[in-house]
Amino acid sequence: MSKLEIDFCGVKFRNPTVLASGVLGVTASSLKNVVKNGAGGVTTKSIWLKEHAGHKSPVMFGTDHYFMNAVGLSDAGIEKAEKETFPEYSKGGRPAPIIANIVAGKIADFGKLAERVSKLDPDIIEVNISCPNVEDELGKPFACSVVDAAAVTKLVRSKTKKPVIVKLSPNVSNIGEIAKACAGAGADGFCAINTVGPGMAIDINLRKSILSNRVGGLSGPAIKPVAVRCVYDIYKATGLPIIGTGGILTGEDAIEMMMAGARLVGMGTMVYYREVEGFGKVVSEMEEWCRKNGVKNVEEIVACIS
Ligand SMILES: Cc1cc2nc3c(=O)[nH]c(=O)nc-3n(C[C@H](O)[C@H](O)[C@H](O)COP(=O)(O)O)c2cc1C
DSSP states (O other), rough: BOOEEEETTTEESSEEEEEESSOOSSSSHHHHHHTTTSEEEEEEBBSSOOBBBBOOOOEEOOOOEEEEEEOOOOOOOOOHHHIIIHHHHTTSSSSEEEEEEEEESSSHHHHHHHHHHHHTSSSSSEEESBBOTTTSOOBBGGGGGGGHHHHHHHHHHHOOOOEEEEHHOSSSHHHHHHHHHHHTTTTEEEEEEOOOEEEEEEEETEEEEEEESSEEEEGGGGGGGHHHHHHHHHHHHHOOOEEEESSOOOOHHHHHHHHHOOOOEESHHHHHHOOTTHHHHHHHHHHHHHHHOOOOOOGGGGTOOO
């Protein structure tokens, strides 16, 4: 048997698969179910300081090739995480590491969230900087500016002793540069990528855009090459641990992402194609690939490409 157990920012994962933020991560019972089905770790849906309304339905649309969503980061706010999600997930011992994903529209709110979420003892804090900076004149997402990305990272870093990873957006001209700025501000690692785009799809019979928001972030198989390239660029720029996320559906996709530089692999849209049981299937496929290729410890393949 190949060893799939791997350390990420000092936290042990029994295998490299992790539930990506936003998919099945709303309640403790759905998080536990993902672990029961084979995931090595889970990420919460993005947590806001206060309740945050999402967009109107329809908010999701999928084809064989891609998935598009405009959920709009809806969330009940940190109070729900404090009262329900974390206590219930931790009752009787946590089944696997939990990553708390936080999001805000203002830099100062990231600091407040980091302080409060730290008290819930997450294994890792993931900082989603893909939301627009509402204090910025142009409302540009934090992830698209080296200055904003570094400022958010620095503040979060100063408020917690937990490992801090920053979730980056692929919608920038130089992701390595953004990652370097975050690393300089104290990031311990990264999660990449968030959704690509936005994209748009039209129902030609109704002559109407399919999503009520008109545009949405792309995920799923079509974005995998973008994700692999981003992970490669971030690894090259910083050498820090990365949760490679974007379009992973199979064990071989996961191996490819690890070869690009990821230590863990995030999966969200995979659930749409393979259901929650897909986690266990991907893990078995990774094991099978490692066995066939004489890889005794999955860590051997991280950033192994020539
Ligand atoms: C329905 C849906 C909701 C999402 N919500 C969040 C979210 O709340 N926070 C976040 O950081 N990313 C969110 N994402 C992005 C995913 O975590 C992931 O980065 C992206 O979908 C690419 O991975 P995938 O192709 O495996 O889905 C969401 C994605 C989807 C499809």
